[in-house]
Amino acid sequence: MDKQDERTKAKKHIDIAQKAGAEKVLVIPGFFSEQEAKQLAPCVGSYEKTADFLNGNEKALGWQRA
Incomplete structure (x- = not known):
């Protein structure tokens, strides 16, 4: 993805x-x-849905524990 696409996103x-x-x-x-x-x-x-996703994602849980 180019930089302009990243900025738009x-x-x-x-x-x-x-x-x-x-x-x-x-x-x-x-x-x-x-x-x-x-x-x-x-x-x-x-x-609630975001919290459920983050609580079920290993990367997010690792970040939380750090």
Whole structure:
């Protein structure tokens, strides 16, 4: 993915966070694989669904323990 595509994608995430009422956004480049990101995407509008996804993802759990 080229840099402009990355910027466009990042802007979409920031817009979603703003729409959801988030005051801050934490960017972690490359944290999830493309497949994991696709699994997470449908959860974004729901705190509970996002929490369930993160609590079931080994990378996220490892980050939490660090």
